[in-house]
Amino acid sequence: MYWLVALITLSLFGIIAMGIYFEIRPLAKATPWLKSTVVINLLTFIGAQIALLLLGIQEVMAAPGATQAAPEITIGMGLAMIGVGIPTALATIGAGIAVGPVGAASLAVIAEKPEIFGRTLVYLGLAEGIAIYGLVVSILLLGKLA
Known part of the structure; x- marks a missing residue:
């Protein structure tokens, strides 16, 4: 589960770094590798989000119930x-x-x-x-x- 969080974090840092880089050095003409890099980065981010959601739900559903009773509110x-x-x-x-x-x-x-x-x-x-x-x-x- 932690590897998915790390993957999402790295993907976000990659998106932010690319945004800062292209803000500093804008391109006159878009290159083909640029589009594929952005697409791969976004697909990695979306796939990791979906996997984290699915694995997280499974882990929560498999967790034992809380044994401690909630305090009564008067x-x-x-x-x-x-x-x-x-x-x-x-x-x-x-x-x-x-x-x-x-x-x-x-x-x-x-x-x-x-x-x-x-x-x-x-x-x-x-x-x-x-x-x-x-x-x-x-x-x-x-x-x-x-």
């Missing part, structure tokens, strides 16, 4: 987890309400004065920051739960 713990998600939900709704008018106004202003593009991005970033604050609060509350 009603209080369930309500606490719902409470942890509420700040993110409300902050995301608030950010969506804020970004709508700010984005529309930004587009209108940019159409008239393109030089204020950076300033409008700051206002959009401030509106989006609301959602990030809600996510941070949820992460802090989740840390208190564990």
